[in-house]
Amino acid sequence: MNIFHAYSHAAPTIGADEILEIENLKVTHIGGGVVRFSNVVNIDFPRVSQWIDENGKTSHEQRWTYGIDEIGERYAINEDGNKFSIEHQNEVPVRVLAPVTENTDEDMITIFKSWEDSIYKCLIRYIDEYPLIVNTLWWRSRGHILRYSPGHFLGVHNDNDSNYRATEGKRYVPKGQMQMRQVIAVMLYINDGVDSKEKLDGTNFVGGELYFPYLGIESVPHRGDIVIFPTNYIASHGVKTVTDGIRYAYLEFYSQGNSDESVCINVAELDDCEDWCRPHWMDTIYDDYHKYCASGNYDKSGQSYNPAFQNRPLEGDEGHRQSLKLAQEKLLSQQ
Ligand SMILES: [Fe+2]
DSSP states (O other): OOHHHHHTOOOOOOOHHHHHHHHTOEEEEEETTEEEEETOSOOOHHHHHHHHHHHHHHHHHHHOEEEEOTTSOEEEEOTTOOEEEHHHHTTSOEEESOOOSTTSOHHHHHHHHHHHHHHHHHHHHHHHHSGGGGGGOOEEEEEEEEEEOTTOOEEEEOTTOOOOEEETTEEEOOSOOHHHHEEEEEEEEOSOEESSGGGOOSSOEEEOOEEETTTTEEEOOOTTOEEEEEOSGGGOEEEOOEEEEOEEEEEEEEEOSOOBGGGTBOOBOGGGOOSTTSOEEOOSHHHHHHHHHHSTTOOOTTOTTOGGGSOOOOOHHHHHHHHHHHHHHHHHHHO
């Protein structure tokens, strides 16, 4: 297969059929910008779980390097350079950080592409729930996989926490600043959470709720649902301990800001994207959202704060040139 094609997969074309699909999504506002889209994806659970189980172990092992600290304790360091005790390392889920590589089976690549297309349609609808967000979505990193075995959980955190600190006159600036650019997180649930051991059937799990302590809400995973939520501190969240079964999910982020290698942010042009999860620009998102807003059924009442209807100026040198050109054309047409 053409692996380049896999990486350069962009987004579905947004035409009349897709607009209808986006309109018909079943949307639930759970609270605080946390939105659930129900039954969006049909999951071939036997195939997907088998593939993750096979690939998770190797992928997990490749994430870590090890060292011995000053008191003789062994520790682990993940791909971002964060240090974990061995005890803590054993509590975090297994991540398949690069689900699509040149070794990935073709049917799985097709599955991952279809998930990305479904996520994109939910994203267009999420933008419509909060239109001002459209100007903050510049680029994305495609999804990676999380696999929680019994005992695994994620403590409460927020997804744009940079771990910056200024203390005693010194600033401790993190070298990598990717997290602080993240605007929203997207979670695709691959299987169901259930509330008791008696309901286990080999495809589901007990525990593993996604919870937001400041918002007082939690989301029980349901196979094929997509949940989109803000990365900020109000939407701080955790995943409760999985007690039985295996919890699988697919996670990605949408971000903003310039590419800046000095803080480890290297955003690729889509056609140069040589890794499934590498950040890359989304150059069609405004136009795709605009198409949705321009559709016949769209209710434009009460949309004064929607950038799609605000006729905002274009920014940057190119934007100013365009504005000048349009002004000159208008002037000429009036003469
Ligand atoms: Fe998170």
